[in-house]
Amino acid sequence: MQLDAGWFTEVCEEGGSAFSLKIRRKLHEEQSEYQRIEIFETEKFGKLMTIDGFVMLTDFDSFLYHEMMSHPVLFTHPAPERVVIIGGGDCGTLHEVLKHPDVKLVLQVEIDERVTRIAEEYFPESCASNNDPRVEFLFADGIRWMQQAEAGTADVIIVDSTDPIGPAKGLFTEAFYRECHRVLGESGIVVQQSESPLFHMGIIKLLHRAMRIAGFQQTLSLHFPQVSYPAGWWSATMGGKNLDLQRYRERDISARSFPTRYYNLAIHRASMAMPEFFRHELESA
């Protein structure tokens, strides 16, 4: 069948595939300094934010992505007090990070202030902790910020960016990870959203290589479902500086004081399991 105009559709060229959501109405549309931001009310996925026609988040399924971008790294670091988020303008990852009582300071460096302002209006749940006194918002270029940041001032860096095209391209490079490595303390972790293992294995391999060359002794990808992103199956790739990514605070995960919808100890462990094809691809890299 052919969909009528009542659907939002995102085409994934690499997959020769497309994902669509049935739309009730468009709630907002604007061209910011950097990109076109749209908000839709969908039939079954709640609200939807798109940037330049690509799905950013939905009320229905973004908990998967936001939880998996935050809790695994934060429970891997022994004492994550100082967190930097690059991108993350919708504030969903930030909201999860702030659930951790260890965290004393989160600096979020998002290039486009409009993404955050629009999220505050249409995704109040994601933005529910934006007034937490531990948060500092900086609306600036994350790559430039990282180049100028003081060495050894972060425990965890979360790169919650758009795809590696347009403004986010420089976030997937060895030069950027070298700066991240410098900005992390004695030991630390960087995590980067790293696309779908089924469609973007080339990007994931490049990312591992770039992080290793930049000085991270260990790199490791996590996998998780994410319905509204291409293939419905997504990944995040961590780089560990003087830290074993295979060890995490199991007891703290089980005893955590806050609710999650996807993440738990079993899921943490499971997300690191490497499918055969993935293992082969990384070994051949």
Place this chain on the structure above:
Amino acid sequence: MQLDAGWFTEVCEEGGSAFSLKIRRKLHEEQSEYQRIEIFETEKFGKLMTIDGFVMLTDFDSFLYHEMMSHPVLFTHPAPERVVIIGGGDCGTLHEVLKHPDVKLVLQVEIDERVTRIAEEYFPESCASNNDPRVEFLFADGIRWMQQAEAGTADVIIVDSTDPIGPAKGLFTEAFYRECHRVLGESGIVVQQSESPLFHMGIIKLLHRAMRIAGFQQTLSLHFPQVSYPAGWWSATMGGKNLDLQRYRERDISARSFPTRYYNLAIHRASMAMPEFFRHELESA
């Protein structure tokens, strides 16, 4: 954007979502006694088979489903010699089952012979083992067959069916699992494809309950990515008869003599991890 006529689209009503594949051409179309079967050549997913407009398999991603419908149950049973497949007409699951040297006999009971004949023509890889002397094909109603089958004659039953609408509806009932329980030997396992945890939690809960009432002491769901099925994230639910589903032949999995593309020991373990929302839903059932 709106897709033109050069795409195959499957709408998922429950999700208010749709998945599309870019098509080069339609290779085959027929109305069998039971359903409408179509074969397409896609841009990036190889060949695609649809039944009544729903994706059945593609060259690109069906290895995920076929491996996860077969290897976890076969490596959980201590000595799976006699396997019954209900449905499975495309023969992809059968092909994986036959990789196990322990297996002495596989009876495949598929209602629609045309699905198998068309698969033989368009999916030669899935059907590569159809001439294995251990296989017997029966083209008949799986529900009726199960009612009439001799007790204690199977070690593993794999229900590789279409969605629980139309002819497959009766495969998701307590009455059917009671027959499966009877047909299994002293100990045994049934596994049923059980839709997407994100869209069909109600079906999964019913399935667990039906299997338990039918006599299976343990039930357990596996999760895995499956791009071309709704939500891109799928499940299979096992019922164990006098068998611990949490124990599997770890050494045999690691030492297996055949290649897989997704499945391995780490993935077996990972597939059983229950997301928080899933655990809550099952506990409330």
